[in-house]
Amino acid sequence: MTISRRNVLLGATASAALLPMAARAQTSDVVIGVIYPLSGASAQIGVDAQKSFETAAEIINKKYDFDLPLARGEGLPGLGGAKVRLVFADHQADPQKGRAEAERLITQEKVCAIIGTYQSAVAVTVSQICERYQIPFMSADNSSPSLHRRGLKFYFRPAPHDEMFSAAMFDFFDAMKKKGTKIETLALFHEDTIFGTDSGNAQLKLANERGYKVVADIKYRANSPSLSAEVQQIKAASADVLMPSSYTTDGILLVKTMAELGYKPNAIVAQDAGFSEKALYDAVGDKLEAVISRGSFSLDLAAKRPMVGTINAMFKEKSGKDLNDFSSRQFMALIVMSEAINRAKSVDGDKIREALVATDIPGAQTIMPWKRVKFDDMGQNNDADPVLLQYVGGKFVTIFPPQAAVAEAVWPMK
Amino acid sequence: MTAETIIQSLASGLLMGLLYGLIAVGLALIFGLMDVVNFAHGEFLMIAMYATFFLFAFFAIDPLLAAPLVAAALFVFGAVVYLLVVRFAVRAKANAGMVQIFSTFGLAIVMRGLAQFFFTPDYRSVTHSWLGGKTISIGGIFLPVPQLFGALVSIAAFGALYFFINRTDFGRALEATREDAGAVALVGIDKNRVFALGWGLGAALVGLAGAIMAMFFYIYPDVGASFALVAYVTVALGGFGSVFGAFAGGIIVGLVEATTALMLPPSLKSVGIYAVYLLVVFVRPRGLFGSI
Numbered sequence: 001m002t003i004s005r006r007n008v009l010l011g012a013t014a015s016a017a018l019l020p021m022a023a024r025a026q027t028s029d030v031v032i033g034v035i036y037p038l039s040g041a042s043a044q045i046g047v048d049a050q051k052s053f054e055t056a057a058e059i060i061n062k063k064y065d066f067d068l069p070l071a072r073g074e075g076l077p078g079l080g081g082a083k084v085r086l087v088f089a090d091h092q093a094d095p096q097k098g099r100a101e102a103e104r105l106i107t108q109e110k111v112c113a114i115i116g117t118y119q120s121a122v123a124v125t126v127s128q129i130c131e132r133y134q135i136p137f138m139s140a141d142n143s144s145p146s147l148h149r150r151g152l153k154f155y156f157r158p159a160p161h162d163e164m165f166s167a168a169m170f171d172f173f174d175a176m177k178k179k180g181t182k183i184e185t186l187a188l189f190h191e192d193t194i195f196g197t198d199s200g201n202a203q204l205k206l207a208n209e210r211g212y213k214v215v216a217d218i219k220y221r222a223n224s225p226s227l228s229a230e231v232q233q234i235k236a237a238s239a240d241v242l243m244p245s246s247y248t249t250d251g252i253l254l255v256k257t258m259a260e261l262g263y264k265p266n267a268i269v270a271q272d273a274g275f276s277e278k279a280l281y282d283a284v285g286d287k288l289e290a291v292i293s294r295g296s297f298s299l300d301l302a303a304k305r306p307m308v309g310t311i312n313a314m315f316k317e318k319s320g321k322d323l324n325d326f327s328s329r330q331f332m333a334l335i336v337m338s339e340a341i342n343r344a345k346s347v348d349g350d351k352i353r354e355a356l357v358a359t360d361i362p363g364a365q366t367i368m369p370w371k372r373v374k375f376d377d378m379g380q381n382n383d384a385d386p387v388l389l390q391y392v393g394g395k396f397v398t399i400f401p402p403q404a405a406v407a408e409a410v411w412p413m414k
Numbered sequence: 415m416t417a418e419t420i421i422q423s424l425a426s427g428l429l430m431g432l433l434y435g436l437i438a439v440g441l442a443l444i445f446g447l448m449d450v451v452n453f454a455h456g457e458f459l460m461i462a463m464y465a466t467f468f469l470f471a472f473f474a475i476d477p478l479l480a481a482p483l484v485a486a487a488l489f490v491f492g493a494v495v496y497l498l499v500v501r502f503a504v505r506a507k508a509n510a511g512m513v514q515i516f517s518t519f520g521l522a523i524v525m526r527g528l529a530q531f532f533f534t535p536d537y538r539s540v541t542h543s544w545l546g547g548k549t550i551s552i553g554g555i556f557l558p559v560p561q562l563f564g565a566l567v568s569i570a571a572f573g574a575l576y577f578f579i580n581r582t583d584f585g586r587a588l589e590a591t592r593e594d595a596g597a598v599a600l601v602g603i604d605k606n607r608v609f610a611l612g613w614g615l616g617a618a619l620v621g622l623a624g625a626i627m628a629m630f631f632y633i634y635p636d637v638g639a640s641f642a643l644v645a646y647v648t649v650a651l652g653g654f655g656s657v658f659g660a661f662a663g664g665i666i667v668g669l670v671e672a673t674t675a676l677m678l679p680p681s682l683k684s685v686g687i688y689a690v691y692l693l694v695v696f697v698r699p700r701g702l703f704g705s706i
Binding site: 039044047224 | 419422426430527530534535536537538541561631632634636639641672675676679680682684
């Protein structure tokens with residue numbers, strides 16, 4: 001075979017074209033899949049989540065003076081300064097779409113880890129796929145307690161789950177009772193997917209253990225066109241505390257229907273979800289003065305930890321909203337995941353998993369009121385202390401636990 | 415269970431049912447006219463609710479005043495949808511039914527997507543309106559004013575529609591076109607014009623429903639989905655194509671829903687509706703008042 005001039009030229013061009021590719025491969029991006037409802041009934045959550053993850057990625061990829069893992073350098077130093085790149089996928093709140101999208105992220109987009117999903121029902125299928133491909137999955141904001149108890153090796157949750165949240169509510173009830181407040185009867189009102197069901201079960205169990213009487217336990221169909229029959233039943237029960245576990249749509253309809261049917265509960269202690277959303281307070285906030293919701297985040301932490309305020313401002317610039325219970329947990333999930341990938345010095349699923357198991361981030365290096373981030377052998381962070389927030393004069397203040405509280409609880413509601 | 419609980423349930427069910435009827439009647443009308451099921455019906459409702467919301471948010475127009483404007487706008491919208499989409503879909507020679515289903519279904523997805531793009535997926539509400547949030551209490555039975563008003567509008571709309579179809583020339587043209595579209599062409603009635611007006615009328619009715627709904631319901635791009643499902647079963651129950659059937663179907667759906675929620679766990683309340691529907695299919699497959 002003779003080598004003609006043309007062949008040499010071709011070869012040279014080809015290698016010239018390939019060179020930058022090879023160079024890029026060395027410090028290639030770390031690709032993380034982020035799977036949220038970007039369309040459908042809860043699209044608002046997904047669209048806000050996108051902004052929150054982008055804020056976290058910006059802090060990781062650029063230099064910021066925050067006492068937060070990876071903020072002070074550019075990219076991941078453990079991987080030669082590689083940048084974190086996010087690939088977003090839309091699960092439309094459908095567990096089956098979640099399964100398919102997770103598979104696509106892993107096989108087509110070659111992500112090294114997945115974070116999601118808002119709806120716990122979708123986290124079930126997405127985490128199963130991740131387990132099969134041995135890719136770490138992190139629940140940023142799923143709160144069903146059953147999720148980490150399925151014996152999955154690649155499942156991690158830095159935030160609290162509903163039993164921890166519900167326990168905080170009952171600790172609060174106990175404390176209020178000691179002060180002489182009458183709290184004897186409870187009305188549970190929860191939607192019928194895994195979130196509402198798990199939350200309702202956890203609350204029912206705690207109520208029985210601690211001697212509270214559940215006078216109504218209403219499970220309703222999510223996104224119902226009408227809730228008047230349901231509201232009538234909780235009205236008839238007339239409990240000391242109404243405990244809703246509802247997403248935004250049903251939360252708005254619940255509050256409106258309560259007003260229409262002339263029901264003014266003595267107190268509402270909500271399981272987050274819709275009751276952390278600005279949209280709900282925009283719609284019916286005037287009827288919710290002194291509503292209490294559990295949460296894992298409160299903006300009043302900014303007084304103690306100024307970076308919380310700065311990061312909130314960064315997020316607000318992108319989304320037009322303040323960080324809330326969801327966006328804060330989403331933000332932290334990417335930080336925690338990236339911190340582990342950095343220590344793993346690899347994008348291999350097993351190595352990242354090992355690094356996650358060894359994670360130990362002090363609470364002061366987060367934007368949350370948590371003690372620290374450290375996973376137990378089921379992948380749950382038990383040091384993520386929940387807080388109870390009360391909606392007073394148009395904003396949330398922390399009222400429980402005492403070490404985080406900035407104000408006394410207003411009880412009963414006005 | 416007290417008598418008060420039962421009466422309250424029935425009252426709430428009846429109010430909601432009349433509204434379901436108003437939402438569904440446009441669907442029944444269009445189906446009766448040209449045998450096309452509009453799968454974008456829920457999205458028509460969504461557009462009407464957004465229109466009401468924006469009139470309120472930007473021009474401080476109360477939903478009560480907005481209702482006729484929204485109905486008029488939806489009339490135009492419905493006619494345009496017919497002229498631009500449905501007119502071509504019904505021309506299909508093979509698989510005509512499928513083409514119609516997918517074209518209106520596709521329209522629904524496009525409308526939802528555009529709504530999410532332009533209006534964002536945020537949940538909106540009309541926060542203050544003349545009727546919103548007000549409620550009347552009669553002997554311990556609470557009747558929310560917006561729903562009460564909606565029920566009255568629904569009854570009035572059905573009355574007007576009945577008069578319109580049976581007593582006006584256009585109504586007769588509508589009936590004639592529905593019976594035999596080929597024959598009416600021979601007597602000089604423009605089929606396309608009648609169909610376009612039929613779509614406009616159907617859309618205007620759902621527009622009216624949307625403006626009323628905006629007073630007490632949250633608004634977001636997918637809001638039509640849960641109501642559309644109720645509208646389909648309402649029409650199927652009442653009888654395809656029958657305007658009076660939609661009225662009766664709506665009331666039945668509302669009452670059955672309310673009574674099921676009294677007897678079964680509320681998460682199963684739609685089971686009652688579909689059980690009744692299956693029963694109707696069993697004895698009268700064309701629906702209670704179906705004429706086809």
